Amino acid sequence: MYVVELQFECFDNTTISAVDKAINGLMDALRYNGQVLGREFPIVLGDGEFFVRAVCPEENSLHPSHHSGFVKHCLRALSDASLLAPKVRLLGRDINSEQAAEARTPSWQILYTTYVHTCSPLRSGDTLLPIPLYRNPPTFNGDHKAVVKWQTEWQACDELQMAGGCRAEHAALHEICDADSVLFRRGWDLRGRIEYLTKVPTYYYQYRVGGSSLADEQARKCPKCGGDWLLDEPVHDIFHFKCDNCRIVSNLSWDHIK
Structure with a gap:
């Protein structure tokens, strides 16, 4: 940047x-x-x-x-x-920030952010580097406001759950973890819109924390179709799960990764 x-x-x-x-x-x-x-x-x-x-x-x-x-x-x-x-x-x-992805079409991309990132939430699946939103056609109504607003809300929820000092932590986790939450559904729909506009397979990131054991985590199914989606090796050392049908990626619970 x-x-x-x-x-x-x-x-x-x-x-x-x-x-x-x-x-x-x-x-x-x-x-x-x-x-x-x-x-x-x-x-x-x-x-x-x-x-x-x-x-x-x-x-x-x-x-x-x-x-x-x-x-x-x-x-x-x-x-x-x-x-x-x-x-x-x-x-x-800015030496404290990431460089943008190369100006070429990636083979796939991910809608992924955290509360510590200020860069674009759209990232190349090949390199995980952020893709500037203005490179793509407007998401809705002439610009990318819908994506930026989603990112702002996701980051707010992430910061609340990372702080873990109030009752809002559980509501925040629900929004970024559960496929039936308002924020998850909106983000997944935005992912679909971006894929339609760019013609590039676009995935949505499901945050995962908690879980009873590593074995139970590895047995997790895709939250939408219920299919198997555990990868042999994690992608970018973050995404241990990937469903190509539902366009979702996720991590093994951070509580069970050594």
Whole structure:
């Protein structure tokens, strides 16, 4: 991933509230299209100009060719706040984050995230590297907001269950573990939509923790079709189960892996 700085210059008198609304609207649009990552974008006030730093999947993530219709609308709306279109300066590579997957079609892909990841939740099945969402056709309504919102909710549940300090832990685990949960069903449906748009086999990750024994874990069946899905060797040292019919991957319970 790469860190960029956006510089917004004023061409006329304006107000802080107008600038705040215009810039944050643009950053939200870029986020929902997968062009910037994360959720917080501090706006720094300069001398007749404003600066925002953000993390992008690639060096060219903010190129106009990647813009969604909503991003283009927000760029035009900057003039309502007396702002010019931003100048983009590439500051360099973020050494604490993963690089994006190569710009080639993978043989398969996975909808997979955790609470510590800020990158795209769509990953190459060949390398497990994140695939920038804007490389693909819009998921729904012109951008990838549905995928980003799903990721945000999944990560919130993951963080709750990892903290394990309140009753909400069990509800959070239900959402990311159980195939009948609202979050699981929505994510699995998004997976299907992405597969339809990209024509690439797309799998959904089922989180697994708990279980009574390693033997019982290894005997687990696919949560949708009830078929056998244990692999001889785990994929990427994470996915011990894979159902090609239902497009689901999962791990052996982390409680039983030494």
